[in-house]
Amino acid sequence: MAENLLTLAGAMSTARLEKSWSQINSGYIAGISCTGANLEEDVFLLTANSHYETIDDWRSLSAADDTELLGRKLNRVTDCMHT
Structure with a gap:
């Protein structure tokens, strides 16, 4: 199988790479x-x-919403919360 390199430009936070996940996986x-x-x-x-x-x-x-998220141990990164 040939190895392929995916090249992208622009903000990747809105590119939604899950559309390419099956090919990556x-x-x-x-x-x-x-x-x-x-x-x-x-x-x-x-x-x-x-x-x-x-x-x-x-x-x-x-600020109260952020405090509630912190209480749930969620780290806020723009529109994504990391546990």
């Missing part, structure tokens, strides 16, 4: 070259999805 894509920021968010989402909670309107969270 099967070994068809051997590497990713990315000029965009926040690639780690999609990688975490792909590999640890059960530990994520997505908040659609994260920009509207109050």
